[in-house]
Amino acid sequence: MLLEAIWIGFAFSLGLLVRTIGLPPLIGYLAAGFAITAVSDQIGLPAESTKILEHVAHLGVLLLLFTVGLKLDIRKIIKPEVIGGGLIHFAISCLLMAPALYLLLDISLYTALMLAVALAFSSTVLAAKVLETKRELRAFHGRVAIGILIVQDLIALVVISLAAGTLPSPWALLVFGIPLLRPVLYKLMDASGHDELLLLFGLLLALVIGGYGFELVGLSGELGALVFGAMLANHKRAEELSESLWSIKEFFLVGFFLQIGMGGLPDQQAWVFAVVMVLLLPLKAILFFFLLIFFKLRARSAFLTGISLGNYSEFGLIVASVVLPQWLIPLALTVALSFVVSAPLNRLAHPLYEKLCRRLLPLERNIRHPDEQPVDLGDAEILIMGMGRTGTAAYLHLQDSYRLISMDSDPSKVEAQKGNGINIFFADAEDQVFWQGLNYQKIKAVILSMNDSEAKMIAASKLRQYGFSGVIVSHSMHEDQAEKIRQAGADETYLTMSEAGVGLASHVVARLKT
Incomplete structure (x- = not known):
């Protein structure tokens, strides 16, 4: 009971504090995680506390990706600006970042490459949460941002599998038959009514069939939650299911942000690394902007998408936990600071664009994207x-x-x-x-x-x-x-x-x- 009291107390207090100064509460949850780590020696947190929080955080990510899937139309993701923008940005980021890290940090080329890979991703959790809060998940720039994030997440899953030396089970081929289950899922959703059965149906798909089921065949549980959410995206009650899961998802996501903060207290070198990486964040957003302009997007859509993706990713921490555990704390701090910078920028994205639009509009191509005529x-x-x-x-x-x-x-x-x-x-x-x-x-x-x-x-x-x-x-x-x-x-x-x-x-x- 002491453990839960500490989590809730720190999370509420710091979440409320940062909200009063106009920042998203999630930044307070990150700070709460660092605060808990700082006092853990004095209060004597039990050893199993980290495992409990890790499990809660994992459930939160699964539920978030499931609700993102509920708002997705897969046909809209298979677009040149999504696949091309995601892959080209990842390749350029790695090609530029890896040699720089290799020369500046005096580390092996493999370590530099893995760090560059970890830093190339953008945060699915933060971007999806901000876009969902602003009700922009289905706006054009929101769909492009989420599509690119899905491409990045798939790259991360491949990197983790190759780096860990593990391959999916042959049973993983069964996932290609999941679309055949759509009629059954629709009937089950219709039969679930509007109350607690609908909620349990969503939890069953997100956590058990999607999350745990994919893990059993050697695939990512996050991918499974997203896939099963997307299977229901065209159902007339998808929005109702998403709303029924809202409060549970928000609670478990608090655990995710606490977990990042509780990864450990950073030393001076970690702070220097994190601050330098955060100073490079504008370059990440600018690269996205010009790539999307190249793919015929208007300046506004390219700008808003770039702002949404101008941060570092929790998937980078997952990659680091597998291949670079010694870099986990510096990367966790980097991700946390990027959230501190990115969250208020996303909140001010529209007013910021209005101030910059006269300078950005001349950069548009004369050719318009079909969705922006x-x-x-x-x-x-x-x-x-x-x-x-x-x-x-x-x-x-x-x-x-x-x-x-x-x-x-x-x-x-x-x-x-x-x-x-x-x-x-x-x-x-x-x-x-x-x-x-x-x-x-x-x-x-x-x-x-x-x-x-x-x-x-x-x-x-x-x-x-x-x-x-x-x-x-x-x-x-x-x-x-x-x-x-x-x-x-x-x-x-x-x-x-x-x-x-x-x-x-x-x-x-x-x-x-x-």
Whole structure:
């Protein structure tokens, strides 16, 4: 009980502290791990404590990758910018970093190469968590970032297998038959209902069948969790399953960040190594930026993707634990410091791009990526931004009376709505260039129905900034957010739950009059 009290106490205290200064709580969890290590001799932590925490951390990573898989469309990952960007960046990073480490650190060429490999990866945990928090996993730059991370994770698995001298079991070939299980998985998910059975179904796939099952045949449990999550990505209740796993996943991920901090206290040489590597982080992001520009991405998408990948990876620690255990503490510190730098940069990525866009836009190629073509509003009278349940309901209510056009930043949702006969296009409301290229002359009203309140504020502000004088109507769950959206330029922002109550009351009145 003492052990759990120490973990929870340190994690909560430092997580709350860093949150008050505008940093993500995960940085506090890293600091908590170092603090626990610093006082472990005095409080006498039991020897098995590290193993318990390691197990908790592993479960957290499995659940995170499973929920990432739930939001993935594999067809969108098999793209030149994803495979090419991931492989070329990895190759260039290793070719540049290995000789430099070999000459500067007076180490063997093999050690230098393995260190370069470990430092070439970007953090799947941090990037996925930040993108998920910002609801950008399905935005174009989010899909590119996650795709590249998957490519890197697969490279890491290959490196670990080769360095450890182990090969997958012949039974591993059975994984190629997993897509045949999709109909069965769909039926099981439908039969699980909406309560605890759905939660247990997700845990079963992520931790047992995906995680432990893949490990039994010599493959990575992380890969297994991701694969089984992706198998359910197109199910209509994938989002519901992801939300049901949210709290459990967040709790176990605290253990992951604590574990990094509890790897040991760094000495002076470790600090010097980590600080120098963190100073090189901008080069990592810049290389991603130019590679993605080469693959026809616009400057905004390349910039946001590069910022998401501008950090060092927990997979680097896994590689080090297998092939370079003596370098584990310096690498753990490097990863931790990269998180400290990368997390606030990701939070400020959109405002930062707006400040730099004039310098970055001239670097774009004249050829546009197929997913980022300019849009034409045609003769539409009303624009609906965000086509979830609220936006779709508004569209269906207005379609017989007005000429409508809608947009969403989720490509799979756009494709599904097109199949339903909806006039919709793919775009991101937080894209500076998107607003500059729109012609509003025939638009009389805009409905803001995106999930994210910040996106609504940006949309309302940009509409007014670029001269739109028509009606802007939005909705919000909370009064304080509603007021901010109105201040940004919306004519009216309705409280969602209040409007639902009014609608219910109206139905009652109508029935009583009949």
